[in-house]
Amino acid sequence: MKIRAALVLMSAVLLSACGLNSVPTAEENAKARWADVQAAYQRRADLVPNLVATVKGAAQSEGEILTEVTQARASASSVQLSGDDLTDPAKVEQFQAAQSRLGGSLSRLLVTVEKYPELRSQGRFADLQEQLEGTENRINIAIRDYNTAVQEYNTTIRTFPSAIGAKVFYGAEPMTPFQAEAGSDVAPTVDFGN
Template sequence: MIHILYEQIRLTEVTNARASVGRVQLDPNKAPTDAAQLEKFQAAQGQLSNALSRLLVVVERYPELKANQNFLSLQAQLEGTENRISVERGNFNKTVQDYNIAVRSFPTNFVAGMLGFAPRPFFTAQPGAEKPPPVQFNFGTPAPAPAATAAP
């Protein structure tokens, strides 16, 4: 009974984190220029990643989840979510790159300078966030420790 409550708490965390990502609205007209808006979005992304990691720990502890159709559906949704996040990060950074090129290129750099447009930072996720956490279904054996990332 306790593990059911624990699972419910983890699923609730994932649901809430996913909802918080959806609540952060990035205005395409201001996203590259609004650092506070981008910071909120990055924080929501981090909460979602943390909740997913904790959920995967629960899954590894309970082998009966492996055969559950709902879990298989959740697994497919998680994979799709990770793919969409990756694609949108790339799209955002491409848009920022185009914007920065326009701000720095002749003759638009003159107009951009007069109107206060400056180059903007790219979306930077936490190290390792571009890769989804490994999902392993070797139930009964402990999960391997995450590999340490080297600083650039």
């Protein structure tokens, strides 16, 4: 009887040390951080129609850029990535590319606004511009938090003793971190000549 109790106690200790709880905890944390990234992008997507409507009223001649922003927003909103897709680098890259196109379109819009100061003087547009800037900051923070959670998860499933539980019980695969697009380390050129 004492041997059986000792075996049960020993089994419990061994199972608790093999990542039985730490693997799903780390995975759920990474998925929650991904949801934060999606929420930040959704906030941006929700602001864009208001920004576009405000700017259209004041700058009808800039219809091409505004149309591009609207199309980029629609494209960015159409690419969805669930927590289960985070192990597929191609799907993460597709999501990043769509969001990057929207960011590029917004940059062109903001350059246009800089070019035409009378638009910046409108209080409503200034408010929306501040909200958009705050949203971009939220996106950056959410991406950073997601990448930290992915790093913790990937470390958990690759280190002993959690690696045992990760493979045996969960078949865990590493998640893909959010990465900057190639060339994003180069500052954009602003040209007011055109």
